[in-house]
Amino acid sequence: MSYARPTDRAGALRLHLNENTGGCSRAVIEAIRQISADEVAYYPDYTALLRECAAYFGVTESQLVLTNGLDEGLLALTVTAFRLKHASPGLPEAIIPTPAFEMYSVFVNAAGGKVVSVAPRPDFEFQTREVCDAVTDRTRIIFLTNPNNPTGQLIPRDAIREITRGTPSDVTIVIDEAYYDFCGETFLAELGGHSNVVIGRTFAKAHGLAGLRAGCLIGDPARLAPVRDAVPPYSLSVFAAAGWRAALRDREYLDWYRAQVIESRELLYAACTRLGLPYWKSAGNFVLIDVRKSGEPGEIVRAFAERGILVRDRSRDPGCAGCIRITAGVVRHTEIVVEALEGLCAVP
């Protein structure tokens, strides 16, 4: 399985990749502008960034690995999880409850493992029992996404606890909290009791640093030590390090963007209700909508594109027949997509 980059269209409104549609904080651009020619010529120093990031999350520096986007952290984690145990024969296995962020399977394949998919339940109720039942002595890693992409559903805290209890302690449990900023739900406070749980965070979404690449892993120092060795020592550019520090400090920007997303989600829900389109209330910066009653999702996505709006066809994801996913970003962008949705999916 490979990642197929969705088609872009110059100048289009990008609501297909859960990106931040507001542009990052001005403070980030200013910090990047201040970088000198010498700083560009030298290998970057992450001392200040690591210290400030640890303070931001309220963890120690040894509990944190900074990565070139969360993607890099997830790949490094997969590689090291597969390497840790050689006792059981056969390919190392990764359990992925579906539907799921597509890169998990890409990384598992790249690292030479086997994907064990767990089918969705109706209405995306979390598959706690099925995940526990899928664990074998070859299981090396379990990918949990909280909230889920593409459904926007949260995993109940008790379900995570049950999975940690029902899994051997040498199996890595990733909790990918890429969309934490839009819901505030995190397992961070419980990390202390679970040395095999690693939390993933990204600054691509609420902070708008997708193009800069800024992500991290938070977990037990001993579990993260081999992961740190699997990440190249200068993986973050000097621009990313400077911009990231500025983003950490600009709480006002973060609050503004969060409020925009929350209002945008409500606008999308209201439009779906008016149009009679089923949707799932989302804890992320996107909404999954079942457009089946208005037409074939691929056709509808193409019709949006013709109007200069990119949205994502998710209809081939498990449990997502008939669904498209629309990013909820800046309110004025959402108003544009709502108008298009009303034109394309109007009640006859």
Ligand SMILES: Cc1ncc(COP(=O)(O)O)c(C=O)c1O
């Ligand atoms: C669930 C999830 N995890 C990780 C990522 C990747 O984050 P980054 O851009 O920091 O690599 C994404 C991006 O869409 C995502 O949806």
